[in-house]
Amino acid sequence: MIKTTIIIFVLFFLAFCGFVVYDLTTAKRRKEVYRVKSSATAYLLLLPSVVLAFLFIMLPILYSLGYAFTDYYLLDPDNIKFILFDNFKELFEEISEKGMLYNAIKNTATFVIGVVPLQIILALLLDLFVNRPGFGSKIFKVCFFAPVVISLSVTAFLWQQILAPGEGGLLNSMLSVFGVPPHDWLRDPNTAMPCIIVLSAWQGCGYQMLIFLSGLSNIRKDLYEASSLDGANWWNKFWLVTWPGLRSTFVYILITVFIGACRIMTQPMLMTGYQEHTVTLSYYMYQVGYKDYWVGTSTAVALLMTIFIGGITLIQRRAFREK
Amino acid sequence: MDNNIKNMPNFRPNKAPARKTVREIIYHVVGIVISLAFILPILYMLATSTKSEAIYAEGVGTIKMFLPDFANIGVAFDNYKNVLIDYDIWKYALNSFIYAAVVIVLNILINGLAGYAMAKLTFPGKKLLSFLIIFLIVVPVETSIIPLYSIVKVMLGLKKQMSVIGVILPAAISIFNIFLFMQFFQNIPKEYEEAARMDGANTLGVFFKVIMPLSKPILATVAVFCFIGVWNDYLWPSMILPAANDGSWPLTPIQTALIAITSTPNITTGQVMASLVITSIPIFVIYVAAQKYIVQGFGTSGLKM
Numbered sequence: 001m002i003k004t005t006i007i008i009f010v011l012f013f014l015a016f017c018g019f020v021v022y023d024l025t026t027a028k029r030r031k032e033v034y035r036v037k038s039s040a041t042a043y044l045l046l047l048p049s050v051v052l053a054f055l056f057i058m059l060p061i062l063y064s065l066g067y068a069f070t071d072y073y074l075l076d077p078d079n080i081k082f083i084l085f086d087n088f089k090e091l092f093e094e095i096s097e098k099g100m101l102y103n104a105i106k107n108t109a110t111f112v113i114g115v116v117p118l119q120i121i122l123a124l125l126l127d128l129f130v131n132r133p134g135f136g137s138k139i140f141k142v143c144f145f146a147p148v149v150i151s152l153s154v155t156a157f158l159w160q161q162i163l164a165p166g167e168g169g170l171l172n173s174m175l176s177v178f179g180v181p182p183h184d185w186l187r188d189p190n191t192a193m194p195c196i197i198v199l200s201a202w203q204g205c206g207y208q209m210l211i212f213l214s215g216l217s218n219i220r221k222d223l224y225e226a227s228s229l230d231g232a233n234w235w236n237k238f239w240l241v242t243w244p245g246l247r248s249t250f251v252y253i254l255i256t257v258f259i260g261a262c263r264i265m266t267q268p269m270l271m272t273g274y275q276e277h278t279v280t281l282s283y284y285m286y287q288v289g290y291k292d293y294w295v296g297t298s299t300a301v302a303l304l305m306t307i308f309i310g311g312i313t314l315i316q317r318r319a320f321r322e323k
Numbered sequence: 324m325d326n327n328i329k330n331m332p333n334f335r336p337n338k339a340p341a342r343k344t345v346r347e348i349i350y351h352v353v354g355i356v357i358s359l360a361f362i363l364p365i366l367y368m369l370a371t372s373t374k375s376e377a378i379y380a381e382g383v384g385t386i387k388m389f390l391p392d393f394a395n396i397g398v399a400f401d402n403y404k405n406v407l408i409d410y411d412i413w414k415y416a417l418n419s420f421i422y423a424a425v426v427i428v429l430n431i432l433i434n435g436l437a438g439y440a441m442a443k444l445t446f447p448g449k450k451l452l453s454f455l456i457i458f459l460i461v462v463p464v465e466t467s468i469i470p471l472y473s474i475v476k477v478m479l480g481l482k483k484q485m486s487v488i489g490v491i492l493p494a495a496i497s498i499f500n501i502f503l504f505m506q507f508f509q510n511i512p513k514e515y516e517e518a519a520r521m522d523g524a525n526t527l528g529v530f531f532k533v534i535m536p537l538s539k540p541i542l543a544t545v546a547v548f549c550f551i552g553v554w555n556d557y558l559w560p561s562m563i564l565p566a567a568n569d570g571s572w573p574l575t576p577i578q579t580a581l582i583a584i585t586s587t588p589n590i591t592t593g594q595v596m597a598s599l600v601i602t603s604i605p606i607f608v609i610y611v612a613a614q615k616y617i618v619q620g621f622g623t624s625g626l627k628m
Contacts, residue, residue: 002477005474007337016448016451017452019446019447019448020448021452022449023448023449023450024447027447032445033445034445034446034447035445038444038445038446038526039444039445039446039447041440041444041451041579042388042440042444042445042446043446045436045437045439045440045444045526046437046440046441046452048432048433048436048437048438049434049436049437049496049501050437050452051360052433052493052495052496053459053496053498054476055474055478055492056471056492056493056496057459057496057498058459059470059474060467060468060470060471061462061467063467063470063473063474064469064470065446067470067473070472073546074473074476077473077477095485117454126357129353129354129357129534133585135355136350136351137354139358140354140357140358143357143361143362144357144358144361146361146362147361147364147365148610149603149606149607149610150443150603150606151554151555151557151578151602151603151606152555152557153557153578153581153602154581154599154603157581157585157595157599158367158368158599159364160366161367161371161592161595161596162364162367167383167384168380168383170367170383170388173383173384173388174384176384177384182559193469202360202361204362207359210618215617216343240405244497245610264555266416266558270582275345283470286468286469286558288574289469289472290469290562294468295473298469299469300472302467302469302470306429306462310462
């Protein structure tokens, strides 16, 4: 592995040198002046970040591309063989046999389909709700934002208590007032994922609300006044003034929430453990690669996931592009 | 003007203000109900952290769940003292603070210098680097955590002391922060630098004496986001750091330690909640104190998509 790393580094260095030579030879034509001293300082200043970025950002990406086609076993790093598409074949077999990976895909899809609309619509509604002058709306804003401040692991433990089975759980004890029998929310395959969706939206939507608010503040106030003069009602104003003004914010939020949702892992990991009904793609990757040491299989999943997320992101951008 | 309004057919004196008050009341009632949905779990956490197991069990299913137990304030004190001292939370919190401080300093130095070189200096190969920066921001990197782990494992050999470096160094580089610095430095007028250079300052002197003092807002934004990131990071430290069972000073940060603490046998619900509250306090303080910079941070990140 160290040998490969050095080879990759030398290749990168040569490519960079090529660019440098190209820049130097075309400098005259582009009327650009390079001074030796200033260039040397620039290289020195860039050196630490380039080394770190190479090691911890570029290399992992390249290796995850490469490992996906090998049988890399973490405890046996000196014996890596290229097995071409065998990893992917294995993965597709696992999907068709409805194994763990099938569940992971199913649960991740459920989560994404549930949480993306829920969180964004909630954030949009909350933001329209608090976007008015007055003391009350300020207090409400703070309340809606409060869950964002809590870290993921704290949220997971807190909600584990809330959703605890038996009479002692907060939710069960509240529902028992209405005569609903206690329910084991996180172990029932039908309610576990919905619970995780709700708590994720509960925690996340305050953050998106603030981003929407900063988008709202960029909309010119005179547009509302003008539309009022034209007799527009609340819905007209929203559809003709607010929505077009929020469009770019919306696309940004859609993409970030979507990518975040695809990566979900901490909540199921801490709240239920590695279970068929809550395992997600990232969790599967972690389990296979880190706990079971099959880095090859794990990076193959990562590669498919990266391609999928990248593709959907491109489609979303295209679909919501400014017209 | 007044006459005009009174002559209009729809004018009804007194009716409009009344309707407005009703609307205000409805607005606030609805707001309170929604707010409760958001803060009840947090109130539950705060309230439970003050209770002994018996009082907690007594309050289950009633409104008392959300109210702190003021009658036995000593219990609250005991809960917090227990988790802080007996369960060593203060050590883990201190670890987190140290990690955060080192990461903030390294992050600002490394990425700030790179941003400065990219923004203010000309050198051959600059175009390639700016292309790489944009490219790496767009590519989703998070899926490469397993390869990152295997690289760090091979590089550092995962000795106990070395693993600390494995926690800090990957957090010290952030392409996005280089980008933020670059954007910010580009808008600083050239005259400042030229004046300093006339006085005989070299590039590093210009960076530390002229650029840095002018860049306080962006420094604060980066520092705040670094702190939140390090404090809340749970997965990476739990992978890279060994568990300390031999009684020596632990290396784990607070989020990772929470798992071990909350799953200790015999720990009471009150103590679990107290540890959760303690973990949340620094982030809460940061959000309140640095609100301006946080909004600024995602303002800039939102614009550049």
